Amino acid sequence: MTPDDIQDLFKRSEGEVQPAGGDDDETVLTDEEKQYRIAHLRAVLLEAHNAWVSGSESLDRIAEKLGDGSRLALWRSPIGESGILNFFLGILPTPGLRPLLRSHALRLIGNSCADTDENRARVVESGRIHAIIELLHDDSLLAFVIPVLYNVLVDYEPVQLQACEAGLSQKLVEILGGPRLEACRLYVNLVCKILALLITQEPEIRNGPPATPLVLLSVATNRQHPVDLEDFSGLTSVALAYLTHETFQTYILAGLPMLLTAFSMSYTHFDPSQASDPDDAAQLRALRNAFIPVLADISALPDFIPGSAQGGSGILQLPVFQTLQSWLHGPPQHANLQTAACLALGNLARSDAACITFVRDAQIHTPLINLLQRCTAGDTPPNAQLTHAVLSFLKNLAIPAVNKPLLGRLLESNMLPKLWSTWGDSQPQTQFAAVSLARLLLxxxxxxxxxxxxxxxxxxxxxxxxxxxxxxxxxxxxxxxxxxxxxxxxxxxxxxxxxxxxxxxxxxxxxxxxxxxxxxxxxxxxxxxxxxxxxxxxxxxxxxxxxxxxxxxxxxxxxxxxxxxxxxxLHTQSSPxxxxxxxxxxxxxxxxxxxxxxxxxxxxxxxxxxxxxxxxxxxxxxxxxxxxxxxxxxxxxxxxLQSFEACRALVESITGRDMADGHDLLLAASSSPPAEGQEDGPLRVRDGQQQQQQQQGQASLGIEGLGLGSLEPQQVDAATQASMARIDRENGLCMVAELVRNHAGDLLPLRKNIYEQLLLTGGELVLHARESSGAVGTDAAMGGVGELGSPGQLMAQQMLGGGQGGSTGGTAMGGYKADWNTQ
Incomplete structure (x- = not known):
């Protein structure tokens, strides 16, 4: 068949039918027509084979016509089944192949694989993806190789895996990062799409060039050769896709200013409202959102800004810090920049020293308060992402004691309290952050x-x-x-x-x-x-x-x-x-x-x-x-303590029994004899105290008679889990003793009876614990146990506490941290 006969063959339209229930623009071949086309294409293959063997340049014309015909979707499957695709895949890597023949062969391969997985599978089986990738070294073939690679890779994972293992991304990054970029500028967007496909595969995450995001961002932010909106979005989007993986995040630390510049340019150089293509506008908006989690992850790395934990004023002079700080002063339209700045700077504020420097020297809290005020202004719900980021940053800043008064303005009615009100109910996560911040401020x-x-x-x-x-x-x-x-x-x-x-x-x-x-x-x-x-x-x-x-x-x-x-x-001493x-x-x-x-x-x-x-x-x-x-x-x-459940919790803390046993104790107390019968309890009381107990109520038996009269509230040491139960018991006894001794008249008989039982039981447990530890002496009193310290000291420790040292996140009341306090 001559080249003209081949051209006429592709004009054939017989046997094309619309399947039942298919789309209006979808047509398929009947089985008879498909076999007819395969048979005639095999005749073309014979002509091509003969021309190849003889070295005839007529093969160039045959390849050209086949490349043209492969653009027709209904001819792609017959081209693959006839063997023509495999034939040209086979001759492609031949050394010294005529450039014209090679370019037409590439056209044939690329067009045949478009939307045709069966032909993509043939490329995988042939193992020729390596040969196609190697052709990237020739600038004259870039216009063919890049589209071919995209057509072969898109929507087909097996060939994507082969391309990753063949080092395709390395070849493409070398082109973008070197002088050959000029020969590839028209195909930058396709290169970005190819890289976006590769980064979805595990081999690329593991073995891809670490400099890939940096090279992409350098092209996107180049002021001498500015790119249009489509290329800017493509370059930065795929760079961010790579930066979702820690391997590439570490490498980008050397180029942080470039990353921040790209984010800023998405606002200062491009406007989605002025985009001619709605798809470009949508991609730009998505791009702005994608920057936020990436920058948050990178700023959480230990080496984001080396030495930031020490909080020296030198950090305030770094370009990265100054850029992030400047974003906080931006207009409302730059909400994503402000959100990212809050997250990044908040990750830097992970030590008392850094937080104090930020507030004292940089006055960073001023724009943050202004941002929160802007978020809570008006009647509509606030920008949830920005509001939550501002609150999270402020929570870190609120931990050092010296910062708290400077942040007190946040407790004004038009800020945090507004978020606590029903106005903030539509955003429960933001509302929780607002309450958590308030607690830290208090x-x-x-x-x-x-x-x-x-x-x-x-x-x-x-x-x-x-x-x-x-x-x-x-x-x-x-x-x-x-x-x-x-x-x-x-x-x-x-x-x-x-x-x-x-x-x-x-x-x-x-x-x-x-x-x-x-x-x-x-x-x-x-x-x-x-x-x-x-x-x-x-x-x-x-x-x-x-x-x-x-x-x-x-x-x-x-x-x-x-x-x-x-x-x-104290009750027997003179009045103050x-x-x-x-x-x-x-x-x-x-x-x-x-x-x-x-x-x-x-x-x-x-x-x-x-x-x-x-x-x-x-x-x-x-x-x-x-x-x-x-x-x-x-x-x-x-x-x-009025509710039954609260009383059960008290019983459990003092007696150490589980909830069921606590319930039994309450029931026993409700049917026990009156309090005066308790004088026959297991421990005797000294005569000198008997009269005072009768005046103040028999409940004192459990504490005064046991030598525990100096019981004081004590703060639990969070670092010593074993001490919690002991100090809970002692604090509970202290509380019950005060209630029964000084407020017995306000207690219902049943509740008073329960408290008296707790004093007896708890007092025995305390003394037994002391005897076991050898701490009991004739003059032993609760305040004298060496490991507990005085209440004044304990309270002073708490009032001076609240700092975070080098830790991350907020501190709970008394130095404890709730599991949900990680943001």
Whole structure:
């Protein structure tokens, strides 16, 4: 057959039919027509073989016509089955092959494999993918080889694996990264598509050239030879695809400025609204989103910025830091840049030193607060990704104690509290981050507790004066079904209570209403007594000054609080001075008004009932034991323990029994004889204490009679898991002893009976533990056990704590970290 006959053959259209149920533009060949075409193509193959053997240049014309015909989809399968494809695959690597014949052979191979997996399989079986790749060394053939490779590789994994093993990406990267790029510029987009196919295969991830992303980004950001939107998107997209793998992330660290430049150019040089092709616009938007997780991963590498953990001011002068910082000041349209900057800088802020440097020297918190304010402005839900990134960065910055007051503005109503409100319910993850940040801001920071608890209006006549942002936080606790959010709110509440009972109250809680508004306030107090939203109800008459001063811990300074030791001996001593008494009474009154206005018992009860995080429950026992030292706090503790489940948790912590045994103890207590029958218990009481116990209630038998009168609240050492159960028991006993000794009249008979049983049982366990360790002496008392330290020291450690050292993430109340605090 002559070349003209071959051309006429491809014009044949007989036997082309539309299959039943197929698309309108889909046609297939009948079996008879397919066999007809295969037979005639075999005749063409014979002519081609004869021309090859004889060395005739007529083969060039035959190859040309076959290459043209292979563009027709219905001829591709017959070309493969007739053997023509294999014939040209076979002659392709022949040394000295005429350039024209080689180019037509490539055309035939590429066209035959387009959308035809059976022909791609023939390429795999022939093993000629290596030969095709080797032709990339010839600039004159790039226009043929690159499209052929794409047609063969697309949508066919076996040939992609062969290409990876043959080192195709190495050949392509060498072209893009060298002077041969000029010969390949028209095919840059196809090269990117090929690389995008290769990076989906494991061999490429393992063996691909590490410099691939760097080379691609250098082409995309070249100012002397700028690329158009299509090529820019293609180059950066495939670079980011490679950078999702750690092998390539490490190599790009040397070219971080180039990566940041590419991200910035996606905003400054290109606008999706001006793209002529909707697909290009969509790809650009997707590209902007793809940068964020890649930059977050790279910034988490230890060598992202060497030495950043030391927090020296030199880090602020680095171009990478300055670029990221500048993004925080960008317009709202650059939200992705700001999100990425928050994540990257947040990964740098993983030590106290770095966080302090960022806030003190770089004032990095100022643009962050502005960003959060912008996110929470208006009535529509905020940009969830940006808001969460800002909150996560701020959480790291909020860990060092010196940073907390500088970040206190976040507790203003238009920022974090707005996210706690129903306005933020549509984004639970963001809402959780906002609560977690608030808790960190409160830990060890009385000024921030004051901000949280301050009236929403300074005007006593305003309804907002009866509300605080803490109301919004506790309302979220009641409203939310998410356990992590409820847990963080409860921990924040416990932190507030801890500060109220370990630092001077007057700098924390607002002053009492002035005399000029006394009449008006009285009306408020009378009218709103039953309203949950009421705040600062006058309850001063509920507690005497003497009782307030006797039980409230005092502290001379914030950094080193000293707790007044409450023991039985204190009850027989003379009253404090009038000045101290007045101050203590004022503190107790302010706390009492505060507790009357805020229902904090439910969150505190939640902390002790949960079993998922024992460390947090231990910290809750410590806080509750501390609160019982003051009458106002003791009433809150009583409410927190009111539920059956809370009481079971208390039984479990003191007795060490499981929940079922705890239930048996409660049932036994409910049917046990009256308290006066307990004098025949297993341990005898000294006569000198008997009269005092009868005056204060028989519950004291379990603590005074056992020589444990100096029980003090103690903080659990998180590093010593074994100490948790022991200190939980002692804190529980301290709490129960205070309740029974000083507030027995407020207890129901059944609950009082349970507490008395706990004092006896728990006291025996404490003494038994001491005897086992050889720590009991004639003068032994709880405060004298060497390993425990004084409550003042323990509280000072906690108040000075909250720093992260070299660790990552936020610290929980008392130094513990919740499992969900990893962002």
């Amino acid at each position: 830990v060890g920071c009385p000024p921030n507790v004051r901000r949280l608890c301050a009236p929403l209006s300074a005007d006593p006549d305003s309804p907002a004066h009866d509300r605080s942002n803490l109301h919004i936080l506790t309302a979220l606790f009641e409203r939310s079904d998410a356990e992590p959010t409820k847990m963080e709110v409860a921990r924040a509440v416990a932190t507030v209570c801890r500060i109220l009972h370990s630092t001077p109250v007057s700098p924390v809680l607002p002053e009492e209403p002035s005399q000029t508004h006394g009449a008006k306030r009285a009306r408020h107090d009378t009218t709103n007594m039953a309203d949950d939203g009421t705040i600062y109800v006058n309850t001063a008459t509920s507690f005497s000054p003497n009782s307030a001063s006797a039980f409230s811990p005092t502290s001379s300074t914030f950094h080193s609080p000293q707790h007044q030791q409450t023991s039985p001996a 001075t009038s000045t101290t008494s007045s101050s203590s009474a004022s503190s107790s009154t302010r706390r009492a008004r505060f507790y009357s206005a805020h229902d904090l018992a439910l969150p505190l009860s939640f902390l002790i009932k949960q079993t998922r995080f024992p460390a947090l429950r231990s910290e809750a026992w410590f806080v509750l034991a501390l609160m019982t030292r003051a009458p106002d706090g003791a009433r809150v503790v009583q409410s927190a």
